[in-house]
Amino acid sequence: MCNDCGCLEPGHDHPHSHETTTLAVHQDVLAKNNTFAERNRGFFKAKGVFVVNLISSPGSGKTALLEALAHHYGPAMAVIEGDIQTSRDADRVIRSGSRAYQIETLGACHLDAHAVHHALDHLDLSGCRLLIIENVGNLVCPSAYDLGEHEKMAILSLPEGDDKILKYPALFSRVGTLIINKIDLQPYLDFSVDTAVSECRSLNRSFETFLLSARTGEGVDSLIRHLDLRIQALR
């Protein structure tokens, strides 16, 4: 057996080396996603639309909040819905008066910038000032993917517990808006808003907090004022 390469042919030349070479790369692993995110960002800028990437766990009230916002903004708001299956959420938003396009991820646990890029082909944004991308219900996977949004908005609802912020630091270190939903349940639950907010501040010094109930409408006005300011700032 050849001692150099282990093959069975004795006494032959070895024009190849078995030396390991290290080649420097120095790239972001999500570079491809980020390129699409930059394209999306340029598109949003051209359209003059403020874009939110809405992330939370399943059942925290993302679609209920979108229904409340759709009642206010109507056709001035558009929604891209990311769900593993069904167009149920998009139907709810459309019934509430805004336009919506559903992405069915068919198993994927997050949206990426490429999926959003294609969804934009199906959504007419004329006259639209606010686009909310409702990500797949998940506090982990969506956080790493830039979709080209202006800000990430996270919802944490009272039944989930006030200890969730540090359990999902990748998300809460990146949020621009923290919504604490189902505040109408405060009398029945021992969720400490102070704990949640101060733990979020330990990861991130630049976010705003809104306490609201998407179901009763309490506090939704403050969020709308905040969104209006962000929309105006684009013009």
Added chain:
Amino acid sequence: MHEISIASSLIEQAAAHVPEGKRLLAVRVTVGPLSGISADSLEFCFDSVAADMGHGSARLSITRIPACFECLTCGACYKSESVYTECPLCQSLERITYSGDRFTLDAIDVEDTHHV
């Protein structure tokens, strides 16, 4: 668990840097605690994803880096891979978090393709 799709895009990205006549031996990445990537899950799925993509010789090498914090109570700077770590001097969690979101492909190892 998005690490399977991460692994496949990582291998695709690494393979694009392999010169002709070489094969991929190692993929070297750095993962921070705020990157949103589970290094353990990535490690777990990497070998089978690499083999599926025709890079069965490739191994993953992960450098885990800490996040950097500045304590707002006492001013100390400290590093930790866990966001639960309080200030080692005053045990405060009032702090500024400076980094830890890195997830980069740093380098690849290659060798000449064998002839058998």
